[in-house]
Amino acid sequence: MMWLISLIVVIVIVVISLFFYHQFRQALDERMLLQLSSIMHLKSLQIEDYVQTQLKQFDQLEPPLLSAFDDYQVNNLDSVCIGEIIGAEHTPKLYDLSWCSLNKSVLLGVVKHDEQGVRLHLLNHKTIQEILLERTGMGESGETYLVGADHTMRSLSRFFPDEHPLNLPAATDGVLQALSGRQGSGIIKDYREVPVYSAFRKLNIPGIDWVILSEIDVEEVTIPLSRMRNKLILISIAVCLMAIVLSLLVTNLLTRPLFRMRDLLRRMSLGKFDLVSTPYYQTVEIHEMFTALDELRKSINQAIQYSSEIGNMNLSAQYQLSGQHDELGKSLIRMKSQLAEYKRHEKTSHQVAKRSLITGQENERKRLAREMHDGLGPLLTSLKLTIQALDLDSIQRKKVNGLIDHTIAEIRRVTYDLMPPALLDFGVGRAMLHFVEMIRKSSELEIRYDDSTKESGSAISPEMNICLFRVCQELLHNAIKHSGATRVALSITEFDEKVSLYYSDNGRGFDTDKPGSGSGLKNIEERIAVFDGYMHIASSDNGTTVEIELPIL
Amino acid sequence: MTSINIAIVDDHQLFRDGIHSLLAANDQYRVVISASNGTEFFESLASGVKPDIVLLDLTMPEMDGFEVMQKLKTAYPHIKTIALSMHDDGNYITKSVRSGAYGYLLKNTDEDELLSAIQSVYRGRKYFNQEITGKMINNLSAESETKKLSIKEKEILKMISEGLITKEIADQLFISTRTVETHRVNIMKKLNAKNTAEMIKKAVLTGLLE
Structure with missing residues (x-):
């Protein structure tokens, strides 16, 4: 990703560079060619002007007759050659006599036929040469030169100053175009086969097919370009390089945290939420992203912890909603x-079941107690009365009466064990008075009993009375049978609630923790649980205390 | 010598018959009513029969012995009641006495005791044998104490007045601080005190701390 961005940056830079380079080059080319053209024009005008002037001033110059031009040798002229070239005009006419020069210098001659013969005036080529050599604005490699119709030079080459111009062929594109009459400019190869900026045209001199070219080396011009x-x-x-560095930097700042984020999320999707705490990231957005992830993790961890608490049935666990x-x-x-709810329901139904079990049991006991008390009791008392009416001697009567009294006492005891009648008629507080009295009589145990139930308007239900009575019964039974206690304190206190x-x-x-430390204790616990009661047992070598509280509904 | 008119109210026919035949053997006694419950008994009374003494069972259907005694107190105050019950529980004895019984006999009582009880009551004296009296006193004593403060409450009140803190009281009585607090609240309620200071003040004024 980052490499792609780097690549794009590089491509853009290259394209822009190429574009500007191209634009610059084009501008440079145009400007150069324009400059060359103006130089060439200036020079050609100067040359033309000079030639025209020479032509006009022909008569005033009083040139010598060709025949009188005896001394050809002086001028290094081949008279035969000249004779072949020149025509018979009576007006002055220009000729390129270069090829007639014996020392191969460039020669321009004006010829005129008059009544005296042919007159010849040789133009000073140095003047033309000077015009051409004036190189203002031409740089190091610039030059302006002339080329004849035979494609050889007509002026000195800057590059070959010792070479005779006529020996230098110059059949370049520019020369050919100019000779064919077109004036123009362009980048071409010059006579040295070197690429040059070139401006060219044909000189506007009648009779002379010369072209003028102003050129400068491409290399020199394009030095700033290169x-x-x-x-x-x-x-x-x-x-x-910057792009690479930048992409490395970006990788460090963006990609690495993103990879880290990806790994963390992957771990989370696998159910691992024990993530290490987030390192600090410089980039604000990334840091915030990790902070958010951390919050997500905390929230999920909380949910996990909470679920596990619920799984362990710890229903007091709290959960903070994330939103x-x-x-x-x-x-x-x-x-x-x-x-x-289910748990409570289960508990309730368990309590109801337990309660109905206990109630059923107690009802059965009640029924049995009543049957014995109200059924057997009167029968026995009636029996006693009947015996009294019989004609028995006093010893026999006493014996039988004693037996019956004993039986009745036994029935009372059994009845009492099953369900004391006073329990239902007077409540547990009062019923216990009698029960305690019975124990005092039958054992050595010193019992201190305190009844603080309400004498009137007690809110203790029959079931609760039975429950409390059974608990007392069990506790006192234990005290007598197992504890070896000599003193017992017992109190029942009724409050409003x-x-x-x-x-x-x-x-x-x-040992209160030891299971099976008396089924009696378990029995008590169950009975208390039915009423949703509180029970606390503290037992040591010095004795046992039991606290029980039953809520009054 | 006028005979003593006796009513027997008991839901057991056999028992009634037994008593009846026992009393019939003696000219001094005349059984004028034999009813199986309170309602029946009052119907007989309404018809004009006037017993001197009623031998009354306590546990009966329709109308039980206590109700009968309550009603007799206002409607027929001259009829004296001897409760004749299977219950040897002091609570029944106390309640019977409170309801206006002149005597309390267990059903398996001897003939002699029954007759002497009838005689005593007929002469306007109350009859309770030693055993019954013992049970009654025991029951009443417990009752009188609970009306005010229980033994433990008095004990705790005394300890509070002596400046003991809840923890110390709990340690001394082998009870939890929770129970001590409950008792303290209970004492304050009974003495109608709003705070501990008022509780102590009232206790001193009523001589509870002596």
């Missing part, structure tokens, strides 16, 4: 309340 090109290459390289759209949290909370039972003895005590 400098610029080098600079552009350098810049491109610099930019590329109003925290559906997971809401579901978990719903789940918890459902579980709590609860009944509390307090028991203490000075016996041996027992």
